[in-house]
Amino acid sequence: MSRSRLRVAVLGAGNWAYSAHIPGWQRDPRAEVVAICDVEKEKAEEFAAHFNVPVATDDWQAIVGRDDIDVIDIVTPSHTHFELAWAALEAGKHVLCEKPVAYDFRETRRAAELARSKGLKTKLGFTFRYSPGVQYARSLIDDGFIGTPFIFNGYEQNSQWLSPQTPLRQINPDADPNVIQTSSLEGYGAPVIDISHWWVGADYARVVGTMRNFVPERMVRGMSGLQRMNIDDGDIYLAEYTNGVLGSIQTSFVTIGNYPGIEARLYGSEGAIICRLVEEFGVAETIKLATPDGVEFKEMEIPQHFYPVGGHPRESWRSLFYANLVKDFIDEILEGGERNQGSFDDGAWVQEAINAVERSVHERRWVDLPLEP
Numbered sequence: 325m326s327r328s329r330l331r332v333a334v335l336g337a338g339n340w341a342y343s344a345h346i347p348g349w350q351r352d353p354r355a356e357v358v359a360i361c362d363v364e365k366e367k368a369e370e371f372a373a374h375f376n377v378p379v380a381t382d383d384w385q386a387i388v389g390r391d392d393i394d395v396i397d398i399v400t401p402s403h404t405h406f407e408l409a410w411a412a413l414e415a416g417k418h419v420l421c422e423k424p425v426a427y428d429f430r431e432t433r434r435a436a437e438l439a440r441s442k443g444l445k446t447k448l449g450f451t452f453r454y455s456p457g458v459q460y461a462r463s464l465i466d467d468g469f470i471g472t473p474f475i476f477n478g479y480e481q482n483s484q485w486l487s488p489q490t491p492l493r494q495i496n497p498d499a500d501p502n503v504i505q506t507s508s509l510e511g512y513g514a515p516v517i518d519i520s521h522w523w524v525g526a527d528y529a530r531v532v533g534t535m536r537n538f539v540p541e542r543m544v545r546g547m548s549g550l551q552r553m554n555i556d557d558g559d560i561y562l563a564e565y566t567n568g569v570l571g572s573i574q575t576s577f578v579t580i581g582n583y584p585g586i587e588a589r590l591y592g593s594e595g596a597i598i599c600r601l602v603e604e605f606g607v608a609e610t611i612k613l614a615t616p617d618g619v620e621f622k623e624m625e626i627p628q629h630f631y632p633v634g635g636h637p638r639e640s641w642r643s644l645f646y647a648n649l650v651k652d653f654i655d656e657i658l659e660g661g662e663r664n665q666g667s668f669d670d671g672a673w674v675q676e677a678i679n680a681v682e683r684s685v686h687e688r689r690w691v692d693l694p695l696e697p
């Protein structure tokens with residue numbers, strides 16, 4: 325990389341860019357945000373003024389085509405991700421993209437292959453993989469703390485949409501109202517499925533799942549009055565991994581509890597880890613460990629080197645975890661080697677798992693993976 329600092333353009337001047345992405349880039353002196361683009365130009369201008377970014381525009385094609393930009397950061401609504409990510413990779417940029425890159429895992433895999441063919445790095449917005457606690461847990465697993473892994477349990481649940489009055493985005497206006505549409509599993513399951521894959525270190529061999537629509541009518545953004553929405557607002561599935569580990573995942577956005585609502589548990593022959601990413605009483609996460617001769621779970625202090633510069637357990641998880649994600653992406657780009665964690669390949673694997681669970685729910689049976697040999 326010939327430039328002294330990575331030059332980054334952010335697409336999408338919305339809530340998540342404001343609270344996580346841009347603060348993450350601006351926290352690391354090795355990168356600078358040089359452009360901000362939103363199809364609503366005044367939003368881009370407002371952000372540029374607030375974050376002191378020189379260029380504000382509503383023309384994403386022009387931004388992606390500029391040769392003085394190294395990284396495109398996509399924080400736009402989900403249905404736009406694939407088009408923007410593909411164009412950015414074709415233009416030779418490293419890409420950070422919010423999840424999912426595409427609804428069909430084959431599209432995400434195609435984008436991962438395009439990146440690889442051009443020697444570019446990709447990263448998904450798998451925020452929670454980068455929490456200091458989840459990173460610490462993975463280092464313990466690498467050091468053999470778990471021994472042989474037996475069982476993984478993952479939860480991602482909170483009560484963000486328990487009230488039908490809280491407007492939800494319309495997911496698919498053309499969907500058959502008699503067929504339950506995947507919602508929580510995709511929006512909330514993806515991060516904990518990613519953690520399960522990373523901690524267990526093996527793919528799924530097969531899955532079987534179930535979904536429910538608990539709150540049948542709700543407000544929808546841009547529409548007035550309650551609407552019938554047959555969406556999965558709670559789901560559970562079982563998984564068998566190729567290395568013999570058993571797993572379960574449970575996600576919901578109508579189960580009472582605070583953000584982000586993740587809990588990941590791994591039990592093995594030598595030890596067990598429970599990592600809880602639920603912001604409670606000002607603390608973003610806790611990690612507890614137990615061993616065969618110390619079966620009472622003890623809370624551990626997360627070593628400081630798992631925190632970003634200036635980070636601490638009472639910082640908001642939004643900026644804390646994202647600062648680690650962005651730092652890691654900058655490390656990977658500047659190192660230039662093979663390392664690329666939480667990449668589009670990981671995104672494609674998670675999306676394939678979700679698609680397999682969807683198929684299992686609709687066909688009421690176990691589904692083998694990979695979906696396409």
Ligand SMILES: NC(=O)c1ccc[n+]([C@@H]2O[C@H](COP(=O)([O-])OP(=O)(O)OC[C@H]3O[C@@H](n4cnc5c(N)ncnc54)[C@H](O)[C@@H]3O)[C@@H](O)[C@H]2O)c1
Binds near residue numbers: 338400401423
């Ligand atoms: N990883 C996480 O933990 C996490 C958390 C929150 C949101 N997200 C994801 O981040 C993304 C953005 O969410 P948000 O809450 O900020 O949404 P938002 O609606 O507040 O902001 C999105 C912005 O993108 C703009 N936009 C739309 N199409 C565009 C295009 N082609 N080029 C440039 N700008 C465009 C919109 O005008 C809007 O201002 C979503 O995909 C969401 O799922 C991820």
